[in-house]
Amino acid sequence: MKKLIVMMLLSISLFAQVKEEMEVPYIAYEIKMGKGFDAVNANCLMCHSFGYIINQGPQSKLFWKKKIDKMIVHFKAPITKADQKTVLDYLYKHYGNGELK
């Protein structure tokens, strides 16, 4: 009897398969390659994905400057002055709204 129960329990898992095809949501973040991307890759993507940046939508240069400052002040992102400028220029060029402020 015990054997039968064990056999039944074992066989249950055989039928516990998902019939439908599973769909994992895929979110494509458009990463624009170009001058300065290396600096973004090295300085920004160590902590989070590119989605954090892109989800902001097109923004002003000042907005991006403040975001970079925030990363440095609040999250202690180790970014050199030169790289800060490179990243800022990159973000403004590709994800800017044309406004400086």
Ligand code: HEC
């Ligand atoms: C040391 C880790 C670290 C680095 C490096 C870093 N970030 Fe972040 N960043 C964070 C964290 C943590 C959050 C999430 C904050 C939250 O959830 O409120 C974040 C959130 C963001 C956001 C979402 C908006 C916001 O204000 O929270 C943007 C935009 C962003 N980061 C841009 C950048 C850019 C651009 C760089 C490169 C210059 C960068 N980050 C580098 C840690 C980092």
